[in-house]
Amino acid sequence: MAEETRTASRARAVALIADVVRWAGIIAAVILVIHVILVAGEANPANGIARTIHNLADALSLGFKDLFNKPADDPKLRTLINYGLAALFWLVVSSVAARLIRRLA
Template sequence: MADSTEETEAQPRRTPAEWRADIVGLVAGLVRWVGLLIALILVVHVVLVMGNANTGNGITSFFRSWAEPLSLAFRDLFTPDDQKLKVLVNYGLAAVFWLVVSTVVAKLIRRLA
């Protein structure tokens, strides 16, 4: 039976470059997931508006309160007369923006590190 020192010596030590690669991968993945979560919040808000969800409902107001600041300048980019179309286009564009930006930033993080 081998003692514990022999078992740890048999395992190769991780180099700083390997640790850095793992941390960079974690940060890039985190950026990607945050972008995906923001896009999901925006899409759920669009679905609730398009489906005529009760504006007094807690779920609807929760998603609206998060979607408004996350839509950035897209909130009033287009101003059609139909309020549903306005939400669909503007918040939909904001969701696409967050997906694209988070993907690009994650790739840049991986390449620069």
């Protein structure tokens, strides 16, 4: 009986960790997508919300922020491509990591 309780507790803990990893990736991707929307909509960069999202997106973009410099004349498209790839990266990596956590435990 005690062994079953420990096993069930461990399974719940592993599921919780996997869920946290997955949600962290989703939240990161959402922040990046919001940044793309704000840039495409030409949000006021001096606005506190836009500035906060920009700072968070820059931190979450990792190496993708300046991966592609072309088209140089279209910053909206460049933002869409670079930050969009970062969002996809977070979704894929968090999904794979959550599956590995569940499988290894």
